[in-house]
Amino acid sequence: MRNKAMLIVAAFVIAAASLPLFAGPYFLSVFNTIFVYMSLALTWDIMLRTGQLSYGTAGLFGLGAYASALLVAKAGLNPLVSIAAGGAFAGLLAFFLGFGVLRLRKIYFSITTLALTTVFSVIIRNLPRLTGGASGTVLPRALFNGDPGKNYWMIYCLALAVIAISVWLSKSKTHYAINAIRNDEITARSSGIDVFKYLLFIFVLTSTIQGVIGAFYAQQYAFVQPEATFSMNFLLLPLAMALVGGVYSTIGPVVGAVLLGLVSEYLKLIMPYGHLIVYGIIIVLVVLFMPQGITRAFAKLFTRKMQVGGVDSASLRD
Amino acid sequence: MLAAASKKQYLFIALLVIAAIVIGFWEPHALIYGIQRGSLYAVIALPLALILGILGVLNLAHGEFLTVGMYATFVLFSRFGVDPMVSTVPVTLLLAVVGVAVYLLTIKHVLKAGHLSQLLITFGISLVISELIKSIYTTQPRGVFTTYSYSSTTLAGIRFGTYEFLYLLIAVAVLVGLQLFLKKTRLGQATFAVGQNPRGASIVGINVSFVYLFVFGLSIAIVGLASVFMVPRVSIFPGAGTPYTMKSFALTAMAGLGNLNGILLAGIALGIFEAVVNAIPGGSGWSDVVFFGVLILVIMTRAIREGRR
Amino acid sequence: MPVLETRGLEKRFGGLLAVRDLSFSASRGEILGIIGPNGAGKTTVINLVAGIFPETSGQIYFKGQEINKLSTHERNHLGIARTFQSVRPLDHFTALENVMIGALFGQGMHLAEAREYAYEICDLIGLKNVDRSIDNLTVLDLKKIEIGRALASKPDLLFLDELMAGLNADETAEMIEVVRELQRRQLTIIVVEHIMAVVRELTQRCIVLDGGAIIAEGSYEEVAKQERVIEAYLGKEE
Numbered sequence: 038m039r040n041k042a043m044l045i046v047a048a049f050v051i052a053a054a055s056l057p058l059f060a061g062p063y064f065l066s067v068f069n070t071i072f073v074y075m076s077l078a079l080t081w082d083i084m085l086r087t088g089q090l091s092y093g094t095a096g097l098f099g100l101g102a103y104a105s106a107l108l109v110a111k112a113g114l115n116p117l118v119s120i121a122a123g124g125a126f127a128g129l130l131a132f133f134l135g136f137g138v139l140r141l142r143k144i145y146f147s148i149t150t151l152a153l154t155t156v157f158s159v160i161i162r163n164l165p166r167l168t169g170g171a172s173g174t175v176l177p178r179a180l181f182n183g184d185p186g187k188n189y190w191m192i193y194c195l196a197l198a199v200i201a202i203s204v205w206l207s208k209s210k211t212h213y214a215i216n217a218i219r220n221d222e223i224t225a226r227s228s229g230i231d232v233f234k235y236l237l238f239i240f241v242l243t244s245t246i247q248g249v250i251g252a253f254y255a256q257q258y259a260f261v262q263p264e265a266t267f268s269m270n271f272l273l274l275p276l277a278m279a280l281v282g283g284v285y286s287t288i289g290p291v292v293g294a295v296l297l298g299l300v301s302e303y304l305k306l307i308m309p310y311g312h313l314i315v316y317g318i319i320i321v322l323v324v325l326f327m328p329q330g331i332t333r334a335f336a337k338l339f340t341r342k343m344q345v346g347g348v349d350s351a352s353l354r355d
Numbered sequence: 356m357l358a359a360a361s362k363k364q365y366l367f368i369a370l371l372v373i374a375a376i377v378i379g380f381w382e383p384h385a386l387i388y389g390i391q392r393g394s395l396y397a398v399i400a401l402p403l404a405l406i407l408g409i410l411g412v413l414n415l416a417h418g419e420f421l422t423v424g425m426y427a428t429f430v431l432f433s434r435f436g437v438d439p440m441v442s443t444v445p446v447t448l449l450l451a452v453v454g455v456a457v458y459l460l461t462i463k464h465v466l467k468a469g470h471l472s473q474l475l476i477t478f479g480i481s482l483v484i485s486e487l488i489k490s491i492y493t494t495q496p497r498g499v500f501t502t503y504s505y506s507s508t509t510l511a512g513i514r515f516g517t518y519e520f521l522y523l524l525i526a527v528a529v530l531v532g533l534q535l536f537l538k539k540t541r542l543g544q545a546t547f548a549v550g551q552n553p554r555g556a557s558i559v560g561i562n563v564s565f566v567y568l569f570v571f572g573l574s575i576a577i578v579g580l581a582s583v584f585m586v587p588r589v590s591i592f593p594g595a596g597t598p599y600t601m602k603s604f605a606l607t608a609m610a611g612l613g614n615l616n617g618i619l620l621a622g623i624a625l626g627i628f629e630a631v632v633n634a635i636p637g638g639s640g641w642s643d644v645v646f647f648g649v650l651i652l653v654i655m656t657r658a659i660r661e662g663r664r
Numbered sequence: 665m666p667v668l669e670t671r672g673l674e675k676r677f678g679g680l681l682a683v684r685d686l687s688f689s690a691s692r693g694e695i696l697g698i699i700g701p702n703g704a705g706k707t708t709v710i711n712l713v714a715g716i717f718p719e720t721s722g723q724i725y726f727k728g729q730e731i732n733k734l735s736t737h738e739r740n741h742l743g744i745a746r747t748f749q750s751v752r753p754l755d756h757f758t759a760l761e762n763v764m765i766g767a768l769f770g771q772g773m774h775l776a777e778a779r780e781y782a783y784e785i786c787d788l789i790g791l792k793n794v795d796r797s798i799d800n801l802t803v804l805d806l807k808k809i810e811i812g813r814a815l816a817s818k819p820d821l822l823f824l825d826e827l828m829a830g831l832n833a834d835e836t837a838e839m840i841e842v843v844r845e846l847q848r849r850q851l852t853i854i855v856v857e858h859i860m861a862v863v864r865e866l867t868q869r870c871i872v873l874d875g876g877a878i879i880a881e882g883s884y885e886e887v888a889k890q891e892r893v894i895e896a897y898l899g900k901e902e
Contacts, residue, residue, distance in 0.1 A: 090470075090474055144413040147474050148601070148650075151601065152601060155601070156648065163644070210768055210774070213757075213761070213765055216757070223736075223752070224813075226735070227736055227748075228737075228765045228770060228817060229766065230769045232737070280475065310490045311486040311488075311490030314483055316479075317483035320475055320476070353468075353469075354469060
C-alpha cells in the first residue's frame with residue numbers, strides 16, 4: 038500500500054518534471070502559475086497550522102518581488118541571487134514585524150496583516166525615485182531570457198522544495214508544537230512550549246518563501262508595479278486553494294492549487310470581468326459545507342468503502 | 356456595551372478640541388474637511404462595531420455592502436431619475452433585506468464555528484459582492500451629479516462645501532438613534548443583554564437568534580443609509596467601498612469595543628489627522644499609511660496593555 | 665528548603681481581589697491540599713504559580729529561585745506542571761501523542777525519545793490503548809492524559825486541579841492510587857479538590873481559602889473542625 042503510494046508520487050514528480058519536453062508554452066505557463074500559487078497556498082496553510090490566519094501573503098510576496106527587482110535594476114545583481122535576496126528581505130522584515138504582530142491573536146492578527154499589505158504597497162507607491170512609483174519598474178531582461186522551459190523548471194523546483202518543507206514540518210517536533218498552539222495556547226504554554234518562538238519561526242519561514250516566490254515572479258516577468266505585484270490575487274487564490282484542498286495538510290493545498298488553477302484558466306477565457314467571483318463562492322461554500330476540504334472528503338469516502346479507520350479528520354472548524 | 360463617557364474620554368475630547376482650534380487657525384480647510392470626512396467614517400464604522408460587539412463577527416464584507424448601496428443609488432438615479440436624497444428610503448430598505456438574506460444564508464451558520472470560519476466566510480462574501488458588481492457593471496467608474504452637493508458658502512473669509520456637513524448630522528442622528536434604541540426599547544435592551552452574555556440572555560428568555568438577525572439587518576441598513584449620502588460626492592466603482600472596512604475597524608479599535616460614542620470621536624480625530632496630512636505639500640499619497648499606521652499602532656498598544664506573556 | 669513558597673501573593677482582577685496576602689509553602693514529597701468554597705481563588709493560585717497571568721504583588725519562589733518574571737513555559741522547564749479543571753486534550757492527536765507533548769517540550773526530548781518516555785508514563789498511570797484517537801475516551805482516560813502530559817515534563821511540582829470531578833467511585837479510587845504512586849516518587853503535589861473524602865485520603869496538610877485568603881491551615885482533621893471553615897463551607901461537607 039505504502040510502496041504503491043510512493044510509486045504514484047514518483048510518477049507524478051517525473052511526469053511534471055518532463056512537461057517542458059513535450060508541452061507548448063501556453064501549457065507551461067498555466068502550470069508555472071499553478072506552482073506559484075501552490076507554493077503560496079502551502080505557506081498560507083503552514084501559518085494557519087499555528088492557528089493564525091494571515092492576510093499578509095500578498096504583502097510579503099510583493100516585498101520579495103520589489104526587493105529582488107530593485108536589486109537587479111539599481112544594483113545590477115544577478116537575477117538568481119536577487120531571488121534569494123528577495124526571500125531574505127521578506128524573512129528579515131517578518132522577523133522584526135513578528136515581535137509586534139505575533140503578540141496578536143484571532144481577528145487582530147488577521148486584520149493587522151491585511152493592513153500591513155496595504156501599508157507596504159502604499160509606501161512603495163510613494164517612493165517613486167526608488168521604486169518607479171505607481172507605474173512600477175521594468176527590468177532590462179526577463180529571467181533565463183524568458184525561456185518558458187527553464188522558468189517552468191525553476192518554479193517547479195521551488196514548489197517541490199516548499200512541498201518538502203511542508204512534509205518535513207508535519208513530521209517534526211515543530212508539528213507537535215504548532216498543533217498544540219492552535220488547539221489550546223494555555224495548555225501549550227503549560228506544557229513547556231515557547232509559543233512565541235515557534236510562531237516567529239513559522240512566520241519568518243513562510244514569509245521568506247513568499248518573498249522568494251514573489252521575487253521569482255518579478256524576475257520571470259521582468260516587471261514590478263504596485264497594483265499588479267501587491268494584487269489581492271496573491272492572497273485570495275492561495276487561500277481558496279488551501280481551503281478547497283483541505284487545510285492543515287500538504288496534500289490539500291497541492292491538490293487545491295492544481296484543481297483551482299485549471300478552473301481559473303478556463304474561467305478567465307469565458308468571463309473577462311469578475312471571474313474571481315468563483316473563488317469567493319468557493320470560499321463561502323467550503324466554509325459552510327466542506328470545512329475539512331476535498332482531499333479528506335475523498336479519503337473518508339474510500340476508507341469507508343474499505344472499512345479502514347484512522348483518516349485524519351482535521352477541519353477548519355477545530 | 357455602552358460605557359458612559361469616562362474621564363479618559365473627556366480628556367480626549369478636550370485634546371481634540373484644542374487640536375481642532377490650532378488646526379483651525381493654521382489650515383481651516385483641513386479642519387472642516389476632517390470633521391466632514393470623519394463623521395462619514397463614523398457613520399460607516401458604527402454598524403461594523405455593532406456587528407462585532409453583538410455577534411462577535413468581524414464583517415470583512417462591510418465595505419462591499421457600502422458599494423452595493425452606492426450602485427443601487429446610482430441605478431435609481433440613472434435609470435429612473437430618482438434623486439439620491441429620495442433614494443434614502445428604498446436603498447436603506449434594500450440593504451436591510453440584503454443584510455438579512457446574507458445573514459440567513461451564511462453568517463448564521465458560522466456563529467459557533469470559530470473565528471477562522473467567520474473571517475474566511477466574510478472575506479469570501481466580500482469577494483462575491485465585488486466581483487458580481489464587476490461582472491454586471493464592469494470596472495468603469497460611474498458618478499451621480501447633483502448641483503446641491505457642490506454648494507458652498509463663505510464664512511470669515513473661508514470658502515467651504517456645505518453638503519458634507521450632512522455627514523456630521525447623520526452621524527449624530529445615527530448615534531443618538533442607536534443609543535436610544537439600546538437604552539429605551541425592549542428589543543434594544545435585549546440586544547444589549549445579548550452583547551453582554553448571549554447564554555445568559557437566552558436563559559432569561561431572549562430570542563438570541565432574532566436579535567442577531569435584527570442587528571445584522573439594521574447594521575447593513577445603516578451602511579445603506581451612509582452610501583446614499585456619499586454617492587453625490589464620490590466616484591462609484593466596484594472597489595469604492597472596500598477601504599472602509601479597514602477604516603471602520605480602525606475606528607472601532609481606537610474607540611474600544613462597545614464604545615459607540617468613542618467611534619464618532621475617533622472618526623473626527625482620524626478625519627482631521629488625515630486632512631492635515633493631505634494638506635502638507637507632498638503628503639497626499641501618505642494619508643493611507645497614516646490611517647493604517649494608526650490602526651496597527653492602536654491594535655498593538657491594546658494587545659500589549661492586555662498584557663499577555 | 666521548600667519546593668514552592670509564596671510570600672504575600674496578591675491578584676486583583678479589576679475591582680475584585682481574587683487572591684490576597686497569600687503566603688504558603690510546600691516541601692518535597694508532600695501532598696498539599698488547597699480547599700475552599702467556589703470562587704475562593706483556588707484555581708487562581710495555580711494560574712499565578714504557573715504564570716498564566718501575572719500577580720499584582722508578592723513573590724513566588726520555586727526551589728529557592730524567584731520565578732515571578734518567568735513566563736509559563738520557562739516555569740514548566742524549571743519543573744512546574746499542572747492539569748486543568750476542564751480537560752484540554754489536543755484534538756487529532758492520539759493519547760500517546762498528547763502525553764508526548766510534555767516530554768518533547770518540557771524535557772526537550774527528541775521525537776523517538778519522547779515516544780518511549782510517553783509509553784513509560786502511560787504504563788505508570790495505567791493508560792491503555794494509547795495509540796488510538798482521543799475522540800471516544802472516557803472522562804477517566806482524558807484525566808489520565810492530563811496527568812500524563814504533566815508528568816512527561818518530569819516536574820518537581822505538580823498541580824492537580826479538580827482531578828476527581830466527574831469520576832465515579834471506582835474511578836476515583838483508581839485515580840487516588842495513581843496519585844499515591846506519584847508521591848512515592850518524591851513529587852510535590854498540590855491538589856485543588858472539592859471532594860472532601862479525597863482530600864482526607866490524600867493530603868497530609870491543607871490550606872483553606874475563602875475570599876482569596878487563607879482562613880485555616882493544618883491536617884484535614886484539624887481544619888475540618890474549625891468554626892470558620894465550617895462556616896465558609898456550610899453544607900459542602902460530605
